[in-house]
Amino acid sequence: MLEVSGLTKRFGxxxxxxxxxxxxxxxxxxxxxxxxxAGKTTLFAMVSGFIAPDSGxxxxxxxxxxxxxxxxxxxxxxxxxxxxxxxxxxxSVCENIAVGAHLxxxxxxxxxxxxxxxxxxxxxxxxxxxxxxALTVAGRKRLELARALATAPRLLLLDEVMAGLxxxxxxxxxxxxxxIRDMGVTVFLIEHVMQAVASLAERVYVLNQGxxxxxxxxxxxxxxxAVIEAYLGHGAAARMVAQAVEASR
Amino acid sequence: xxxxxxxxxxxxxxxxxxxxxxxxxxxxxxxVLLFAAMGMAWNVLGGYAGQFSFGHAAFxxxxxxxxxxxxxxxxxxxxxxxxxxxxxxGLVGLVIGTLSFRYGLxxxxxxxxxxxFAEVLRILANTAEFTGGGVGLYVPLKVGVANLQFESKLGYxxxxxxxxxxxxxxxxxxxxxxxGARLMAIRENEDAARALGVDTFMCKLQxxxxxGALTGLGxxxxxxxxxxxxxxxxxxxxxxxxxxxxxxxxxxxxVFGPLLGSAVLHGAGELARRLVGDAPGxxxxxxxxxxxxxxxxxxxxxxxLVWRLSRRRERAANA
Numbered sequence: 217m218l219e220v221s222g223l224t225k226r227f228g229x230x231x232x233x234x235x236x237x238x239x240x241x242x243x244x245x246x247x248x249x250x251x252x253x254a255g256k257t258t259l260f261a262m263v264s265g266f267i268a269p270d271s272g273x274x275x276x277x278x279x280x281x282x283x284x285x286x287x288x289x290x291x292x293x294x295x296x297x298x299x300x301x302x303x304x305x306x307x308s309v310c311e312n313i314a315v316g317a318h319l320x321x322x323x324x325x326x327x328x329x330x331x332x333x334x335x336x337x338x339x340x341x342x343x344x345x346x347x348x349x350a351l352t353v354a355g356r357k358r359l360e361l362a363r364a365l366a367t368a369p370r371l372l373l374l375d376e377v378m379a380g381l382x383x384x385x386x387x388x389x390x391x392x393x394x395x396i397r398d399m400g401v402t403v404f405l406i407e408h409v410m411q412a413v414a415s416l417a418e419r420v421y422v423l424n425q426g427x428x429x430x431x432x433x434x435x436x437x438x439x440x441x442a443v444i445e446a447y448l449g450h451g452a453a454a455r456m457v458a459q460a461v462e463a464s465r
Numbered sequence: 466x467x468x469x470x471x472x473x474x475x476x477x478x479x480x481x482x483x484x485x486x487x488x489x490x491x492x493x494x495x496x497v498l499l500f501a502a503m504g505m506a507w508n509v510l511g512g513y514a515g516q517f518s519f520g521h522a523a524f525x526x527x528x529x530x531x532x533x534x535x536x537x538x539x540x541x542x543x544x545x546x547x548x549x550x551x552x553x554x555g556l557v558g559l560v561i562g563t564l565s566f567r568y569g570l571x572x573x574x575x576x577x578x579x580x581x582f583a584e585v586l587r588i589l590a591n592t593a594e595f596t597g598g599g600v601g602l603y604v605p606l607k608v609g610v611a612n613l614q615f616e617s618k619l620g621y622x623x624x625x626x627x628x629x630x631x632x633x634x635x636x637x638x639x640x641x642x643x644x645g646a647r648l649m650a651i652r653e654n655e656d657a658a659r660a661l662g663v664d665t666f667m668c669k670l671q672x673x674x675x676x677g678a679l680t681g682l683g684x685x686x687x688x689x690x691x692x693x694x695x696x697x698x699x700x701x702x703x704x705x706x707x708x709x710x711x712x713x714x715x716x717x718x719x720v721f722g723p724l725l726g727s728a729v730l731h732g733a734g735e736l737a738r739r740l741v742g743d744a745p746g747x748x749x750x751x752x753x754x755x756x757x758x759x760x761x762x763x764x765x766x767x768x769x770l771v772w773r774l775s776r777r778r779e780r781a782a783n784a
Contacts, residue, residue, distance in 0.1 A: 264660065266656070266659070266660075285659075285664075286659040286660055286662075287659055287662045287663055287664045287665070290659075290660065290661060290662035291662050295660065295661070295662070296660050297660075298656070298657065298660070302654045302656060302657035302660075303653075303654070303657070304649065304650050304653035304654055304657065304658075305653055305654075306653060307649060307650070307653060311646065311649070314646055315646055315647065315650040315658065315661050315663065316661045316662070318643045318646055318647065319661065319662040321643075322643050323643075324641050324642060324643065324646065327643070327646070363657075363661055364660075364661070366661075367661055367662055
């Protein structure tokens with residue numbers, strides 16, 4: 217579904233994303249994890265057309281989309297959400313979602329109708345007439361998701377939809393993401409919350425300082441020394457092994 | 466309920482000239498209607514799409530000169546001149562929009578560039594031969610409906626009313642269209658709109674062309690009404706400010722805001738003139754003060770106030 221190869225982006229002297237290649241197969245949920253500043257959001261921004269890469273390419277459903285503007289990429293069925301939620305504050309929840317629905321529906325009535333259906337799906341039915349700026353953090357995260365979903369995407373890029381949610385809200389959000397996958401939408405998500413990653417993703421890519429350092433099933437990568445070092449500091453893996461050996465003595 | 470109100474309003478608007486039979490007040494109403502219509506034109510770009518223009522005189526003046534020049538120089542019928550003025554205003558919108566939106570100008574930068582365009586056009590109109598330079602252009606007096614010149618203010622009143630209905634109708638249709646939804650999305654958050662597949666450049670361009678065309682129409686009406694146009698009137702900052710104040714006072718991004726705003730602005734202006742007298746430049750001071758007050762205390766305009774009060778009454782009724 218998504219094929220990224222050799223993607224690179226520099227900001228001045230900083231190598232934000234360095235030669236990253238990855239694949240997201242159709243129908244699955246793939247996660248991208250890594251410490252703060254690893255380049256995850258920059259990678260998403262390049263895939264969705266918000267930032268032009270310095271080199272490398274992005275292919276979506278077998279078609280090269282590198283360098284296309286965001287609205288054309290969205291029209292092809294690849295849509296992103298934002299880490300920092302970006303609601304249309306003074307519009308109602310229904311109107312917010314309808315903007316996404318308008319991608320394929322020209323009529324106002326049809327788009328609002330579609331928006332109501334989507335809101336129902338993500339559990340926002342009772343909030344339809346609420347102004348977006350009056351929503352809670354959890355509500356805004358859902359709205360972000362609902363708007364993206366209303367464009368009828370084939371691939372959804374979710375940038376930290378769990379951040380700032382309490383455990384109950386997170387459980388609900390995990391269910392929503394699973395439901396989206398079950399509707400046939402491929403999901404590629406950035407996530408810090410490991411519990412969410414473990415229960416959602418089939419495959420995980422780990423990014424650190426712009427480079428991919430590991431990939432595999434969620435259980436596997438948690439035991440990879442490079443990943444432990446990226447999160448806990450240089451030498452951490454060796455210390456942990458030493459401690460484990462110590463403890464088993 | 467709303468439809469009934471609109472129908473009632475229309476009947477009153479049609480009957481008004483027979484009720485008030487005063488040339489002065491009819492003239493006042495013509496000004497109110499003209500600026501309500503142009504205020505809505507500004508509203509399409511500023512209120513719905515959130516792109517504040519400080520140079521709508523660029524469209525107004527171009528429409529005014531287009532109809533005057535085509536009529537005087539080429540004998541074009543002034544009714545067709547209205548259409549030509551709309552096209553000219555739309556073209557100026559296309560040029561300004563392409564140049565500024567292509568390079569991502571937003572907020573105060575966009576406001577400044579529109580102001581600059583209007584000023585450049587004013588200076589050009591001042592020096593060019595075919596605009597009559599600083600002297601301006603006089604439209605020859607040939608009274609007749611076919612010539613869009615009327616004996617009394619009555620005819621102008623109905624033309625202005627038609628213009629206002631057209632302009633508010635455009636706003637009404639916009640609120641119920643995909644373009645309108647996209648413009649409001651751009652106003653609220655441009656990046657989020659782009660992520661949801663909105664071609665923000667094309668949408669903003671459509672908005673400025675519609676806005677420019679309607680404002681150009683207003684310019685042509687002005688020419689036929691006063692039969693005179695000069696660079697200061699056509700492209701001066703006074704017109705730009707007056708056009709943008711109307712929806713800001715009335716309510717940005719609303720259909721009836723411009724009508725309400727225009728009535729209040731010109732009503733208050735008339736009152737000020739009577740109280741203090743008419744000194745040159747006084748109206749600009751008055752407009753400036755009004756703008757500060759509105760932005761500070763009523764950023765949602767009078768329509769926002771009406772809306773808030775009706776909500777409060779509703780809540781009180783429910784409690």
